[in-house]
Amino acid sequence: MTVSKEKILEYLTEVKDPEIPVLDIVEMGIVRDIVVHNETLKIDITPTYSGCPAMKLIEDQIIAELHKKGFDDITINTVMSPAWTTDWMSEKTKQKLKSYGIAPPGRLSDDEFDPLNYVDKEVDCPFCESNETELKSEFGSTACKSLYYCNNCCQPFEHFKCH
Numbered sequence: 001m002t003v004s005k006e007k008i009l010e011y012l013t014e015v016k017d018p019e020i021p022v023l024d025i026v027e028m029g030i031v032r033d034i035v036v037h038n039e040t041l042k043i044d045i046t047p048t049y050s051g052c053p054a055m056k057l058i059e060d061q062i063i064a065e066l067h068k069k070g071f072d073d074i075t076i077n078t079v080m081s082p083a084w085t086t087d088w089m090s091e092k093t094k095q096k097l098k099s100y101g102i103a104p105p106g107r108l109s110d111d112e113f114d115p116l117n118y119v120d121k122e123v124d125c126p127f128c129e130s131n132e133t134e135l136k137s138e139f140g141s142t143a144c145k146s147l148y149y150c151n152n153c154c155q156p157f158e159h160f161k162c163h
């Protein structure tokens with residue numbers, strides 16, 4: 001059985017980001033490389049956020065998904081460099097985030113990201129597009145998201161942080 005890298009990528013779109021179930025790990029940019037050698041698969045993944053406890057879960061899900069497709073010999077490498085950035089999400093992916101009710105990350109600006117002085121410049125409400133929003137908490141349901149409140153439509157929402 002020979003399988004193409006493209007086919008494996010297609011299988012991996014079945015693995016959703018545990019934190020954002022509308023997005024799969026391929027569109028998130030988590031999958032970095034796939035090497036197919038006979039029936040052996042080597043997959044490189046990059047964590048979206050160093051503090052994300054979801055990575056182990058993602059690994060388990062990749063293995064489970066590929067087992068279902070008949071692959072038993074799977075090696076997963078975690079690649080830390082270059083670090084994942086939200087720029088790896090396509091515009092389409094960001095739109096999906098938004099329709100899921102999470103304000104998508106903006107483009108990283110020219111200035112270097114400084115995690116200690118992290119401020120989101122302006123976050124638009126994913127429901128009404130208003131920029132009358134305020135940061136309620138640096139951490140939403142997970143470390144990757146912060147919690148905002150929209151003063152226009154009075155709804156709380158989460159923002160996927162840029163980094």
Ligand SMILES: [Zn+2]
Nearest residue numbers: 125128150153
């Ligand atoms: Zn709103």
